[in-house]
Amino acid sequence: MTRRRFLLGGVVLVLLLASRSAAQYPNIPPTRVPQTAEPGLADPSNLPKRLPADMERLGAQPPFGNQPRLGSPAPIRPAGVEELQPASNDPPVPAVAIRVRAPAHVAAGAPVEYTITVENSSQAAAHHVTITNPIPANARYDGGAEPPPAETTDTLLRWKFGTLAPGVSKEIKLKLVPKDDGEFVNVARVTFEHGQRVTTIIDKPRVALKREAPQYAHEKDRIPIKLVIENMGRAPVTNLIVEDVLSDGLVHENGKQNYTQTIENLRPGEKRELKYTVTATRQGTFSLTATAKEDRFKTDQQTTWTLMVGKPVLDAKISGPLKTYLTQSAEYTVTVKNDGNVPLDNVTVAVTLPPAFKVVRASQEAQSFKDRVQWGISRFEPKGTRTFKIALQTMDPGKAQVIASVLARGAAAQSSVETDFQGATALRLRVRESSNRVMEGDKITYTVTVTNTGTIEAKDVHVEFDLPKIELVKLDASSEAALRKPDQKLVWGPLVVKPGKTTSMTVTATAVRAGVMLFQAALDGPKEEFKAGPITQQVQTVIEPK
Numbered sequence: 001m002t003r004r005r006f007l008l009g010g011v012v013l014v015l016l017l018a019s020r021s022a023a024q025y026p027n028i029p030p031t032r033v034p035q036t037a038e039p040g041l042a043d044p045s046n047l048p049k050r051l052p053a054d055m056e057r058l059g060a061q062p063p064f065g066n067q068p069r070l071g072s073p074a075p076i077r078p079a080g081v082e083e084l085q086p087a088s089n090d091p092p093v094p095a096v097a098i099r100v101r102a103p104a105h106v107a108a109g110a111p112v113e114y115t116i117t118v119e120n121s122s123q124a125a126a127h128h129v130t131i132t133n134p135i136p137a138n139a140r141y142d143g144g145a146e147p148p149p150a151e152t153t154d155t156l157l158r159w160k161f162g163t164l165a166p167g168v169s170k171e172i173k174l175k176l177v178p179k180d181d182g183e184f185v186n187v188a189r190v191t192f193e194h195g196q197r198v199t200t201i202i203d204k205p206r207v208a209l210k211r212e213a214p215q216y217a218h219e220k221d222r223i224p225i226k227l228v229i230e231n232m233g234r235a236p237v238t239n240l241i242v243e244d245v246l247s248d249g250l251v252h253e254n255g256k257q258n259y260t261q262t263i264e265n266l267r268p269g270e271k272r273e274l275k276y277t278v279t280a281t282r283q284g285t286f287s288l289t290a291t292a293k294e295d296r297f298k299t300d301q302q303t304t305w306t307l308m309v310g311k312p313v314l315d316a317k318i319s320g321p322l323k324t325y326l327t328q329s330a331e332y333t334v335t336v337k338n339d340g341n342v343p344l345d346n347v348t349v350a351v352t353l354p355p356a357f358k359v360v361r362a363s364q365e366a367q368s369f370k371d372r373v374q375w376g377i378s379r380f381e382p383k384g385t386r387t388f389k390i391a392l393q394t395m396d397p398g399k400a401q402v403i404a405s406v407l408a409r410g411a412a413a414q415s416s417v418e419t420d421f422q423g424a425t426a427l428r429l430r431v432r433e434s435s436n437r438v439m440e441g442d443k444i445t446y447t448v449t450v451t452n453t454g455t456i457e458a459k460d461v462h463v464e465f466d467l468p469k470i471e472l473v474k475l476d477a478s479s480e481a482a483l484r485k486p487d488q489k490l491v492w493g494p495l496v497v498k499p500g501k502t503t504s505m506t507v508t509a510t511a512v513r514a515g516v517m518l519f520q521a522a523l524d525g526p527k528e529e530f531k532a533g534p535i536t537q538q539v540q541t542v543i544e545p546k
Contacts (some may be wrong), residue, residue: 006164086144091196094126094162098190111144111175116188118161119169126192131172144175164192182204206233206238207266209292209301216342218410223250227290228276229263237266237294241272244290249309250278280309294331303447310342310382312411317403318351320417325424326455329360329393332417336388336406338380344408350374351390354400360391380408397423397455423455425498429463429535430524437542439509444473444541447522449504452497461525462493465507472517472543473509483507517541 025537076287080224082485101115116133120126134156141157151158161170165364178184212226212343227244231237240263244254253276261274278288285308292301320332327396350372353359359373364375375388392401400421405414426449434445452458465483467473475483480507483490497503511517521540524530 006058014399022273032228091123092124094120094124094164094192094194095122096120096126096129096190097191097508098131098188100186100188102186108178108181110456111142111177111384112139112186113185114172114176114186114188116174117169118164118171118190118285120166123166124194125166126164126194127162128191128192128193129130129161129164131161131169131170131188132191133186134158135176136184136186138179138182138184139176139186139377140179141427142175142177146173150414151290161247166532185307191356201234203235204292205231205235205237205240207237207292207294207301209242209303210234211288211290211303211305213288213305213307215305215307217307217476218342219280219283219309219311221309222277223274223280223281223307225288227279228271229266229274229405231266231270231293231416234268234494236268237263238263238296239294240266241293241295242290242385243293244288246288247276247286249280249282249284249286251296252283253277254490256382258264279306283309283311285309294392294416308342310340312342312344313340313345313406314336314344314406314408314411314413315339316404316415317348317545318402318414318415318417320402321419322417323422325422326395326397327424327426329391330419330421330535331391332390332402332404334388334390334415335376336386336413338382340411343382343413344380345378347375347380347406347408348374349386349388349406350404351388353392354394354402356396357392357394358395362390363388366390370504394421395455397421423499425452425456425458425497425499425529426454427452427458427461427523427525427529427535429521429537430541431521431537433519433520433539433541436540437544440511440514440546442511444509444511444517446509447504448492448507449502450495450501450523452499455499457499458497458525458529459531461523462491464494464518464522464524465490465492466518466522466538468518472515474512476508476510479507479509511541511543514543517543 030341041054041531099117100114106112116131118131149157150160161171172243206231210228212221217223227242229242242261246257259276266272285306288305290303315337317335318332321330324330334349334351359368362373366375373390377386398421399418402415403416405434414499425509425531430449432447440446448463483492492505495503518540520536522534522536524534
């Protein structure tokens with residue numbers, strides 16, 4: 001029962017509210033809204049079947065109540081519902097709309113106030129946006145506009161907004177005063193400019209022509225040639241004619257004086273290599289001129305190459321001692337020259353070793369083999385000179401011939417020198433005392449030994465003894481008899497010492513006075529064998545008093 005009473009009360013309340021609303025807002029029949037014959041503004045039959053992409057997005061918004069106000073940015077759709085991707089890489093197209101609002105009725109003699117709104121609802125700027133509003137014949141304009149029009153005539157009002165950025169709107173407040181009553185029609189129009197500028201660069205072919213070839217060659221040589229053609233431009237090159245013209249003295253591998261090749265298509269950045277050989281028929285300086293032509297754009301690239309053709313000419317000379325001793329090394333100098341007018345590659349310089357010879361030292365980068373020592377010259381320039389040194393030694397006496405040679409492709413030279421390796425003495429002197437500390441009256445014995453370690457016997461050598469002027473010792477009679485005394489000197493010899501042999505003598509003396517006894521022996525002989533002077537040795541003996 002209570003529930004029924006509650007429902008009945010609700011129905012009554014609804015009826016009361018409805019009757020109150022009807023009393024406040026009477027049901028006035030709709031009047032005829034002014035229409036315009038301008039296409040695209042109010043005539044639905046002239047609407048485009050498909051709007052631009054930016055307008056479609058705006059048109060897809062919920063209508064009326066949920067639609068954003070004019071000039072506000074369009075809401076972003078949730079990700080995953082619809083990804084807004086541009087249909088192409090073309091820039092967006094501006095879309096400018098105009099909306100005119102006016103009251104449906106005004107009192108006679110009162111001005112009609114219009115609100116004219118233009119909006120760029122796209123993502124592209126619209127340029128030279130202009131609003132025109134013709135003044136109706138049955139109305140007058142008394143200057144009531146905000147902002148004022150840029151141009152005013154008796155029949156037309158014009159506003160110039162310049163560039164309208166994306167999403168930006170402009171609003172005009174306009175007042176027109178009707179001259180009479182009845183229907184009053186006003187038309188506002190919007191115009192704008194939109195364009196796209198594109199740039200196309202017309203590229204002429206840029207062809208680079210490069211030659212890779214030697215600058216020197218020998219007569220009758222087959223010379224490798226490589227032409228590198230590269231398209232350095234941005235446009236392809238078609239039907240490129242490459243020609244190489246040879247001067248007299250050079251012959252192409254086809255037997256002619258020129259070489260021609262057509263490249264049908266050369267893409268930007270692409271390279272082509274043309275390889276062939278030419279032959280030098282004689283000596284001299286020659287030229288080769290290569291050209292690359294493309295008739296459509298009249299491109300012409302040229303490169304000239306100069307080739308010097310000559311004959312290789314080498315010279316070699318070795319110098320060394322005519323005589324030396326077996327105990328000494330013999331040093332030789334090898335000098336080689338390139339007397340030609342073209343460089344030489346991979347030149348070999350060698351010294352042939354006689355039997356039983358060994359290398360003591362040699363110039364840097366020498367290569368040693370069983371029967372020779374050699375050096376390499378990777379590139380030997382014309383009129384160039386190179387010097388190498390080598391020291392040899394042998395234990396076999398006699399004359400030996402040392403040969404030096406230089407060898408290159410198409411040329412060779414040789415030189416030799418003869419050296420007499422003679423035997424030599426090699427003497428050693430040794431002095432030993434019986435004791436280095438004695439008492440007065442004691443005997444002192446000095447043993448002097450001469451050894452020949454050379455290959456020939458030593459002749460006319462002698463040993464000279466030097467005793468202190470203050471007589472610390474007295475020689476025994478046997479020792480004095482064995483020594484000569486020229487010019488108040490004590491001399492042992494002359495001696496003959498055969499190779500590998502040793503000879504010696506003993507000097508005996510008696511200590512007669514305390515002191516320090518210095519006993520010195522000097523081995524001397526012919527100046528040829530003792531160029532550095534005598535060989536000396538001394539020993540010291542301390543004589544103590546009793």
